[in-house]
Amino acid sequence: MENIGIALILLLAVVVSGTLARLSPVAVPLPLVQIALGAAIAGVTGSRVELEPHFFFLLFLPPLLFLDGWRIPKEGLFRDKGTILELSLGLVVFTVIGVGFFINWLIPSMPLPVAFALAAIVSPTDPIAVSAITARVPIPKRLMHILEGESLLNDASGLVCMRFAVAAALTGVFSPVSALGTFLWLALGGIAIGAGMTWIVMKAKDHLSRKLGEEPGSQILISLLIPFGAYLLAEELHCSGILAAVAAGIAMSYAEQTGQALAVTRVRRAAVWDTAQFALNGIIFVLLGEQLPSIVAGAAQVVVDTGHHDPVWLAIYVVAINLALALLRLVWVWISLRFTLYRAARQGRTVAKPNWRLVVAMSVAGVRGAITLAGILTLPLVLDDGTPFPARDLAIFLAAGVIIASLLAASIGLPFLLRDLELPPEPGHQREEDAARIAAAEAAIRMIERLQHELGEGRGDADLYADVGSRLMELYRQRIDTRSKTGDEAEQVKHLEEIERRLRLAGVRAERDEIYRLGRARKLSDDLVRKLVREADLMEARYAAMA
Structure with a gap:
């Protein structure tokens, strides 16, 4: 039980360190905050983790x-x-x-x-x-x-x-x-x-x-x-x-x-690995701080062997x-x-x-x-x-x-x-990004055309497939048109896209707030709330990444 308690304290210290680093008015490196917390834990508890x-x-x-x-x-x-x-x-x-x-x-007593x-x-x-x-x-x-x-x-x-x-x-x-x-x-x-x-x-x-x-x-x-x-x-x-x-x-x-x-696997896997990376790196530095008092004490004893007191x-x-x-x-x-x-x-x-x-x-x-x-x-x-x-x-x-x-x-x-350093120009990738988005949109149009014919063939509601497919293909064609523009037109398109992105983000966040309100009012089940909120989160992440 003692080891479990120590592990939980270390994880809590990692969480607290992130908050303290963000609250700092100056850019204090997160590892330094974690080392300081580890040293504070050792000073308060007086314990030391034995590391194999x-x-x-x-x-x-x-x-x-x-x-x-x-x-x-x-x-x-x-x-x-x-x-x-x-x-x-x-x-x-x-x-x-x-x-x-x-x-x-420098230290002759330390073997080569x-x-x-x-x-x-x-x-x-x-x-x-x-x-x-x-x-x-x-x-x-x-x-x-x-x-x-x-x-x-x-x-x-x-x-x-x-x-x-x-x-x-x-x-x-x-x-x-x-x-x-x-x-x-x-x-x-x-x-x-x-x-x-x-x-x-x-x-x-x-x-x-x-x-x-x-x-x-x-x-x-x-x-x-x-x-x-x-x-x-x-x-x-x-x-x-x-x-x-x-x-x-x-x-x-x-x-x-x-x-x-x-x-969904890629989204969840990325989140898990981000958490694992943050936790492992954080625990290492907290452990360094936690070990620091005993390391200093041991080193102070050894320094006598170097010829100094x-x-x-x-x-x-x-x-x-x-x-x-x-x-x-x-x-x-x-x-x-x-x-x-x-x-x-x-x-x-x-x-x-x-x-x-x-x-x-x-x-x-x-x-x-x-x-x-x-x-x-x-x-x-x-x-x-x-x-x-x-x-x-x-x-x-x-x-x-x-x-x-x-x-x-x-x-x-x-x-x-x-600070105020004139940096060498970074190679731009906008042209490659535009070409990739155009190619992806063209592939989507071809797939929708093929699929709407396959699904609607021989069915009484074939017109519905054609109508939905046309609307989707029109969206992709608009994307191709916007990515094909250059010069001032391209700048205008980028400005419009930024306005649209902000409005979409505001709409998604309003959707999520309403879902939570309905959940608190017991008008939606917890499972449905989680599902709808996840959809809104993925949509918000998509629009936020477009910034």
């Missing part, structure tokens, strides 16, 4: 990585694949080597493999934290897509690097040749298992749905189980469960494009590591930009050189978050010989400090760097 590292890793990482792979914009991922790979692979290795040696030099493990786990970035910070300041969409793509891949590369470093700390042996072979097996095997499992599960699901019909609840549950299944199978075969979860998510995005699932050195270590991370990231971003400009010049393309503030913003936006915390908590408690894992508490504290410091730096620095 591998259970914590399994519970939180697979679904988060799976969802990142599922929802990342594929267009931006492939368009900027070179930049993303440079950041997610090259920068991770650069960070692990540079920061690893720096930490070992442990320093490399700490450097590896603080290398992944967290786009969700960046999104919370940049909610009230402009940020180029392309920059955000690069950060999302970088985070998707550097989660995997950073955690795999940490795995090698931990293995070296446990065994005391590290072979570059063996590590390369192991890395290839981990990476290729994990990707194949994750993509293969999603493909097999979705094929089997689609076959059964065609035979027996689709039940939305079971389809949603299947999507929730896929990342855990891919992760566990990959780990059982000694491959990377991390990459398996990411690959499963990317494969899921392609499987979803087949359009096999019912519309004043706990203030803990803060010095955190600041020094953050400065090293920021400097290495800035250097790498600058080198990557130079290389991109040089490559464009060689190809005869003209690329606008970005403002220096945008380059610095790219570096400051390297915020650490949930993956860093989840990964560092998986450090083993003991070595193979049964002795305590060296400097484990100190490593956890430093990782937690890096998370908090990077959040603070980004929350202060990004609004300053991006």
Whole structure:
């Protein structure tokens, strides 16, 4: 019962954190609010959640990585694949080597493999934290897509690097040749298992749905189980469960494009996954805050082993590591930009050189978050010989400090760097959207024409089918006409569409209010109220998305 109570308190803290972040007059990152609430819970209750590292890793990482792979914009991922790979692979290795040696030099009592493990786990970035910070300041969409793509891949590369470093700390042996072979097996095997499992599960699901019909609840549950299944199978075969979860998510995005699932399944599934993502990310940061007092106490005890006796050195270590991370990231971003400009010049393309503030913003936006915390908590408690894992508490504290410091730096620095910044023009997609809407409307007209003849043939009410079909086709033809206009006519059409959208929203909301009134007056059953309200909600969501 105690564990259930703790879980409920953590979930309540996540809910409260969202409200507090919205009430704040300044843009306080949601993760910082959650960390503060977690620390307050620990201070009030005096309790500490005992986290078993591998259970914590399994519970939180697979679904988060799976969802990142599922929802990342594929267009931006492939368009900027070179930049993303440079950041997610090259920068991770650069960070692990540079920061690893720096930490070992700064804290000689921390063994080099442990320093490399700490450097590896603080290398992944967290786009969700960046999104919370940049909610009230402009940020180029392309920059955000690069950060999302970088985070998707550097989660995997950073955690795999940490795995090698931990293995070296446990065994005391590290072979570059063996590590390369192991890395290839981990990476290729994990990707194949994750993509293969999603493909097999979705094929089997689609076959059964065609035979027996689709039940939305079971389809949603299947999507929730896929990342855990891919992760566990990959780990059982000694491959990377991390990459398996990411690959499963990317494969899921392609499987979803087949359009096999019912519309109601997609709507409900999106809502469930949004809730799961919010809850898991929130609980991770609340747990960080809840663990913080004991982490600080343990690290303060360990700092004596580093040759210092004043706990203030803990803060010095955190600041020094953050400065090293920021400097290495800035250097790498600058080198990557130079290389991109040089490559464009060689190809005869003209690329606008970005403002220096945008380059610095790219570096400051390297915020650490949930993956860093989840990964560092998986450090083993003991070595193979049964002795305590060296400097484990100190490593956890430093990782937690890096998370908090990077959040603070980004929350202060990004609004300053991006304010009144003349951003490079974003590529427009209005023409592609108009063409797609016209093509969809033409397909709908063809289907209505064919179906009205099939349904009305030989029936006494054939004229009714023709009349209804004509009215529907006229709506689609109007849509085609409006999307075919250009220039001032197009602007006028957009203005009319905006007026229509507002009026439709007002009408839908009035419908819903009346349905609720009839329900309160017991003139409608509860089931009917829920059904009608859901229809109104879906309609409102449709019109709101058109903004």
